[in-house]
Amino acid sequence: MTCATDETELSSFSPNGYLMALLRPVADFFNQLHSAAVLKTPMDVVSVELGDFVYGATFTAEDFKAQKVTAPIIVSLLDDLFNAHGELTPLVQYALSKAVEYAPSVPYIIVTNFKDIAIFPLPSSFRPQYAFKFERVSTDQPSLALRIISAAYLSDELPRGRYFDVPSFSRPPKDLNQPLLSDEEVFATYHRNSDFDIATLVRDRARALQFFRWRTHVQGQYTKLVAHRSDALTAVTNETGLFLPDDFGPSLYPLDTAEIPADTATHLKSVQRESPLATAGIAAAFDRSKSLRTKYGICTVYRCQFTSIDNEAVVSSPTLCLKLFDDRFQPLQSPYDSDADFDEHHEHIVQWFDGLCSSETYALNEGFAYKKLRPVQGSIVPWFYGMHQFTLPSGIVLYGLLMEYIEGWALNSDFVRNLSADRQINMIRSCRHGARILDLADVSQRDWHQGQIILTQKPGTNIDHAILIDFASTTQTWVPHRPNYIANYFGVLHVLLGRQGDVALDSKLVWEHFGKPDEWDTTWASIPTVPNGTEFRQVEPANLFPFISSA
Known part of the structure; x- marks a missing residue:
């Protein structure tokens, strides 16, 4: 795609012409990559009249009306967006009101003076909390950033899965010209789904077949019971995230204990348990730890006890619950029984991997849930002691969660x-x-x-x-x-x-x-x-x- 990006070339335009020329490649991008099912007429960028010294632009296409799409409006001003206290200037507020007047259902308004950029999500039934809020973008390349941001927010408003003819995997594949590893090497060195590059598998029949052979091998060679009585396991703790890294989120809506109804709060207080680690006197050592060793018993759910924390022996350890995530045993069947069928239905390779999951994803999901539920741990949910990487006696490393062990009964007992x-x-x-x-x-x-x-x-x-x-x-x-x-x-x-x-x-x-x-x-x-x-x-x-x- 050829487009004008040179700042000196764009500087010859009027303010409104500059904005239009900067955004036109965004429409060109969608026109070149669109699915044949949409964009009966090309997408275009059009000027929006918003008043003196306020320049606006948005995107339009024939499909937008039928699919009820409202594109974001991009507004450029010649003056500052913020005063010395970081507050919006009257000109910005005027521009926002004119943009909403032009398109009352506009989902986002992006405002710039080509030094600063501010993104305003407009309140709606889905995001009422966004009234009068905005996100201020920091960048040393405002023109390029404006183009990328505009494309991203436009894409976000388009019906998902229809505008681009690309697989649903975000990462590019590895070099498909690289020789295929032997089955023996893959069987010996691959231990989880994420060891394979899924974006490559969906594009390469031979590698896809090898993945299914690997699954058949590991499920025939190993059992789901990966640890046994008296096995000692080493775990890396804080390096993996004792209570998970804060910079992975955060989730938008933390648990506010002030919102808990009185009867529920009373119930939680009545059933609150002390942390088993606190009872055993090892909570502080565990919080500081970088490594630990556990010793297994064997039952339906893994039970374990600490034998050491940072190489310091633990004399009295409570019984804990350890949940290990091992995606090698995910119920995922090969869709065909023979290579001939694979050849015949090669175009369906992507669908073979639709249900594929990774142990890391499930471990993180559960870890984030426990982190959110920290104020009620030890009452309606178990005490949670973090996500860690556990090395099995075989040398395989699995993600695992450590929790309070609960003595209880199933609903059908x-x-x-x-x-x-x-x-x-x-x-x-x-x-x-x-x-x-x-x-x-x-x-x-x-x-x-x-x-x-x-x-x-x-x-x-x-x-x-x-x-x-x-x-x-x-x-x-x-x-x-x-x-x-x-x-x-x-x-x-x-x-x-x-x-x-x-x-x-x-x-x-x-x-x-x-x-x-x-x-x-x-x-x-x-x-x-x-x-x-x-x-x-x-x-x-x-x-x-x-x-x-x-x-």
Whole structure:
């Protein structure tokens, strides 16, 4: 793509002409890379009349109207954007009002004087918190930065997956001309999905086939039980992130304990447990640690104890839970049985890898959830002791999470089946408090099932309560214009009703005591009163505005 980028060449334009010439390559970029399904007419950059000494531009195409796309407006001024106190000047405020008047549904307004750049996300039903907020961009190449920012925000408003004919992988492939490694070398040196370059696999049939051969090899050679009784493992702690690095986010909506309803706060206080590390007197040493060694027992869930922290022996270690992430055993089947089929359907290679995940991603998801839930650890969720890299006796390194070990019972256990009605009600209400905490924390569980709820009793007081676990498939809000879909209320309700696996709770008690959705929860559903039944019960929150009615 050829475009004018030289500052001296652009300097001969008028202020409005300069802005138009600077942004025209953005439209050219979309015109050259667009999918055949869109852009019936070329995208163009057009001037926007906003008044004296205020120059505006935006993008337009015939497809925008049908797809309800409103492009960002870019505004250039000849004066400063900010006063000496960093506040917006009256001219900027005037320009914003004129831009909104021109396009009331504009999602973003980008303002520049070619020294400073400010991005204004306009308030909407999806981002009401952005009224009067802006992001100030620092750059020593404002013209180039303006072009890149404009293209990025325009792309963000276009329907996803339609405007570009490119695979869904962001990284470029490695050199496809490099010789293929032998199976023996790959089998010996590759230990996880991320050791392969997925962007290369989807473009190279031979490498894709080798990936599936590697999976067949490791699943035949190893078992999912990677550690055994008395095995000693070494872990790297703070170098990987004891409570995860702060610069990876942050998530937009931290858990504000002031927002926790009084009854939920009372419940959390009543079931709060002391950290096992604090009880054992090794919490401070663990917080400072760079390495540790653990010793395994063997059961359904890995249990471990510390043998040393930074080479200092630990005399008395509590039993902890260790969750290791090993994507070698992800249920991912080769879509074809023979090489001939691979040849015949070569164009579908990308689809073979659609469900592929990495252990690092799931470990980070769970680690970020626990970090967000730090104020309630030791009550409705376990104490969390960070994400670490564990070296197995075989030399393979896996990501793992260390947590408090919880003695408890599954929802389908005889313990639950023998609970009195009053104790079942306490457990059901505790589950409701847990769902509310996840909602308030903006942590959405996308994979609810009965194995994610443990029923237990607080040591010393024997208070019945629930503990939520397994946050590897959770999501949070990371960018303001992509709100997180929260459905924890219905997720937990479906679990307790036996819709996501067998449970021993009385469904009548669940219906009577789980409670309604919170008033701010806008979701509702019609749920069969019994699995696969014909009678439904409508579940919806209380009316926030009972004083408003429609005729």
